[in-house]
Amino acid sequence: MYAMDDLIDTKRGLQSASMFIDPHLYEVEMEKIFGRCWLFLTHESAIPNYGDFVTAKMGEDEVLVVRQADGTVKAFLNVCRHRGARVCPVEAGNRRAFVCSYHGWSYAADGSLATVPFEKELYGGKIDRCAHGLKEVAKVDSYRGFLFGNFDPGAISLEDYLGDVRWYLDIWMEASGGVELIGAPARSIVHCNWKAPTENFVGDAYHVGWTHASSLAVSRSMFSPMSGNQRLPPAGAGAQIATRFGHGLGILYDVNPGGQPAQTAEKILAWQATKKGKIAEKYGELKARFYGSHLNGSLFPNVSYLWGTNTFKIWQPRGPSETEVWTWAIAEKDTPEDLKRDIYNGVHGTFGTAGYWEADDNDNMESASLLPTGWQSRKLRLNAQMGIGNDTVMDEMPGVIGQAAIGETSYRGYYRFYDEILKLPSWDAFDLNDEGWKQQLIDADC
Ligand SMILES: CCSc1ccccc1
Ligand code: FES
Ligand SMILES: [Fe+3]
Numbered sequence: 001m002y003a004m005d006d007l008i009d010t011k012r013g014l015q016s017a018s019m020f021i022d023p024h025l026y027e028v029e030m031e032k033i034f035g036r037c038w039l040f041l042t043h044e045s046a047i048p049n050y051g052d053f054v055t056a057k058m059g060e061d062e063v064l065v066v067r068q069a070d071g072t073v074k075a076f077l078n079v080c081r082h083r084g085a086r087v088c089p090v091e092a093g094n095r096r097a098f099v100c101s102y103h104g105w106s107y108a109a110d111g112s113l114a115t116v117p118f119e120k121e122l123y124g125g126k127i128d129r130c131a132h133g134l135k136e137v138a139k140v141d142s143y144r145g146f147l148f149g150n151f152d153p154g155a156i157s158l159e160d161y162l163g164d165v166r167w168y169l170d171i172w173m174e175a176s177g178g179v180e181l182i183g184a185p186a187r188s189i190v191h192c193n194w195k196a197p198t199e200n201f202v203g204d205a206y207h208v209g210w211t212h213a214s215s216l217a218v219s220r221s222m223f224s225p226m227s228g229n230q231r232l233p234p235a236g237a238g239a240q241i242a243t244r245f246g247h248g249l250g251i252l253y254d255v256n257p258g259g260q261p262a263q264t265a266e267k268i269l270a271w272q273a274t275k276k277g278k279i280a281e282k283y284g285e286l287k288a289r290f291y292g293s294h295l296n297g298s299l300f301p302n303v304s305y306l307w308g309t310n311t312f313k314i315w316q317p318r319g320p321s322e323t324e325v326w327t328w329a330i331a332e333k334d335t336p337e338d339l340k341r342d343i344y345n346g347v348h349g350t351f352g353t354a355g356y357w358e359a360d361d362n363d364n365m366e367s368a369s370l371l372p373t374g375w376q377s378r379k380l381r382l383n384a385q386m387g388i389g390n391d392t393v394m395d396e397m398p399g400v401i402g403q404a405a406i407g408e409t410s411y412r413g414y415y416r417f418y419d420e421i422l423k424l425p426s427w428d429a430f431d432l433n434d435e436g437w438k439q440q441l442i443d444a445d446c
Contacts, residue, residue: 013385037301042054057324062079073147076136156430178333186348186352189318196368197315197325198315200361201306202248202250205405238252240407242409247300259357276288310329331344391444
């Protein structure tokens with residue numbers, strides 16, 4: 001059994017390897033993280049009309065996300081209130097009612113219990129209908145079209161929960177003119193703990209040259225000069241950012257198309273050149289530069305994205321050692337259709353189920369997650385000390401900043417909040433104005 005205080009050492013940027021394997025910790029994570037944090041559901045554009053729905057996952061819970069008649073969105077556990085069978089077996093569609101395939105109970109789009117077969121004859125009218133509607137997810141909210149849900153009615157708002165990271169999300173969710181998720185997500189299983197890939201995307205530019213050496217060599221991408229660790233990005237080529245709620249990212253300046261194959265990268269650069277001037281006028285030079293940069297990021301607990309390599313991922317936990325990966329391609333809404341198709345193909349060829357970048361990563365995710373099965377291996381500490389002691393704050397961009405293209409500032413930020421939320425009695429006990437988290441990260445040192 002893990003000891004909570006031995007799990008995360010924010011002061012020294014260390015984490016216990018047991019966090020990837022401990023089944024008791026996993027249950028605490030499901031309760032205290034997935035039961036209380038804002039979890040990605042879908043994008044508004046996927047359910048535009050009344051009755052449109054998708055099924056999604058919130059931790060290990062399967063939910064039904066439905067557009068309501070009044071234009072709002074509700075989410076429900078996709079679980080029949082009679083004997084618990086799945087109410088909606090399909091991933092997406094349009095329904096005004098959902099009928100359970102087991103005994104035929106039906107529910108309206110607003111989750112209320114609509115019909116019960118032979119209700120009078122078999123129940124004598126004794127069913128409390130109000131108590132048998134689909135269990136509603138306490139809160140659903142949207143940020144720039146990205147819909148999130150929260151099981152905890154006492155949780156802080158989505159806007160507060162995203163906090164400083166909104167400034168960086170707005171680079172591609174707003175300044176770009178807005179984005180869309182293209183098509184249905186590719187789904188695959190990786191034999192790893194859900195945190196391993198999330199931490200990789202939050203801040204691991206360090207692995208790109210080594211893990212992806214062959215992918216970089218064959219793709220002739222903008223990252224290819226890093227192949228095999230031939231060279232580091234030059235000094236001042238990027239930054240690492242940590243924010244209050246564990247959300248973090250890395251930025252590699254001016255190389256937006258990042259891991260896209262060369263021919264797609266050229267088209268993306270030409271397309272972005274037509275927009276950058278207007279973005280600079282409206283949002284300033286810094287955001288315009290970041291629009292043309294490559295961003296790798298994660299939103300706590302399990303959302304990741306690559307702005308530039310156009311990838312959007314959810315790492316759905318399925319036990320401590322298995323993760324179901326949902327991968328979408330993201331593109332700016334106003335991208336020409338032929339380029340959107342190239343981007344889609346590029347994403348699913350790199351980070352999709354059978355993508356060559358994905359295959360590189362999965363080996364690392366699986367070994368890092370499964371080796372702590374060893375009783376001695378799980379006692380090891382994982383090192384996230386790159387750049388420790390050099391983190392700072394800057395006037396021009398929010399969060400705690402590591403001023404290096406490769407560093408582990410956002411790892412330390414991710415696990416700092418992981419530690420805090422696991423120990424938080426309830427959101428009532430949370431002080432949104434406490435800025436101490438910044439000093440915790442700035443004071444960290446080996
Ligand atoms: C094109 C992949 S670049 C990257 C950087 C950091 C984390 C994950 C991926
Ligand atoms: S489990 Fe759904 S109607 Fe019985
Ligand atoms: Fe990778």
